[in-house]
Amino acid sequence: MDNSNLLDEIEELNLAYLLLAQRMLGDDRATAMFRLKIDDEMAELLLSLGARQLAQLARTNQLLCHFGHAGADQLRQVTHNQREQGLSRFHASLLMASRPGQNGAFVPQGS
Structure with a gap:
């Protein structure tokens, strides 16, 4: 697998993770914060990100989930x-x- 394909897969996984995090936070914020191991400030920031910001963040060359x-x-x-x-x-x-x-x-x- 070449580096370009790997980066594409990281981007795809990051975007899926961010969208899932937003959905979890929208459904049950307290449970989502516990499961995602994030604080209130991070939860608020994740919820405030628009589609363009999510895509930009997903394009990093690092996995956002762990x-x-x-x-x-x-x-x-x-x-x-x-x-x-x-x-x-x-x-x-x-x-x-x-x-x-x-x-x-x-x-x-x-x-």
């Missing part, structure tokens, strides 16, 4: 969970919620 796990050990706990199937989703949510707060999206200053 793993919701602090490290490989935490991810391993979720993927190798031996708990009853009904509890595994709850266990994964608890592990992810325990992650130190960081923004779920990168928005450059001055945007």
